[in-house]
């Protein structure tokens with residue numbers, strides 16, 4: 001399928017992807033590889049901002065399973081995303097890309113607080129803004145933060161770089177016979193309760209008319225391919241049902 005080409009993009013980087021082949025934490029080689037691909041996307045003329053997940057370090061619900069109350073667990077998860085954001089910033093700056101980290105939870109000694117107009121200005125100056133600490137609120141995820149920031153920053157699309165190559169009719173990690181969609185509507189994702197992204201994120205993108213492109217960022221050069229419009233991905237948009245297709 002040929003994907004549309006987008007200029008201003010919010011790239012959501014899954015925390016899990018940053019751990020590379022390990023089962024926890026940050027793998028420097030993977031972060032460096034992803035940073036190189038982000039730098040190349042910028043070189044190719046895209047305006048980029050990033051939201052980084054925290055699943056490689058801590059998720060609120062995992063805390064709940066260990067007896068930590070949900071809100072505390074969620075704040076721990078948000079702090080995990082700050083660590084990831086700093087790791088991505090360091091890797092980007094090492095290869096000469098100017099960046100700023102803005103956190104939804106103010107931490108003045110570590111990074112800037114999230115100020116929308118300031119973030120817009122950074123982007124106008126060609127910097128990559130990395131949004132950390134999700135939305136700053138418990139009971140949300142970085143998917144919702146991505147949809148929110150994409151809308152606030154006037155992005156043309158939200159690219160979800162994750163560990164699956166698109167949206168399936170069931171979780172492909174649990175159902176081996178699941179079939180992948182080439183394209184589908186926001187309404188279908190919500191009606192079928194497809195779990196690749198939170199319902200709140202999907203609803204926000206639907207209402208702001210921001211397409212979501214789900215692709216596997218674990219594969220080398222996949223980011224470049226989907227940005228060029230030819231990679232393997234699923235596009236979720238408001239386009240009517242006839243455009244919906246299952247490719248395999």
Ligand SMILES: Nc1ncnc2c1ncn2[C@@H]1O[C@H](COP(=O)(O)OP(=O)(O)OP(=O)(O)O)[C@@H](O)[C@H]1O
Nearest residue numbers: 014015016053054055162167168170171173195196
């Ligand atoms: N219908 C579906 N299609 C595709 N993937 C699905 C579907 N339902 C569930 N998933 C799961 O969604 C996961 C991707 O989303 P998830 O929110 O878990 O990760 P992430 O946000 O990318 O990462 P992190 O939380 O580590 O930052 C995949 O690993 C996949 O197993």
Ligand SMILES: O=c1ccn([C@@H]2O[C@H](COP(=O)(O)O)[C@@H](O)[C@H]2O)c(=O)[nH]1
Nearest residue numbers: 053054059060074077078134135141142
């Ligand atoms: O707005 C937000 C964003 C995140 N959290 C918590 O952080 C972790 C990690 O984020 P992922 O999106 O799963 O990568 C998440 O599990 C939440 O516990 C949050 O509370 N609010």
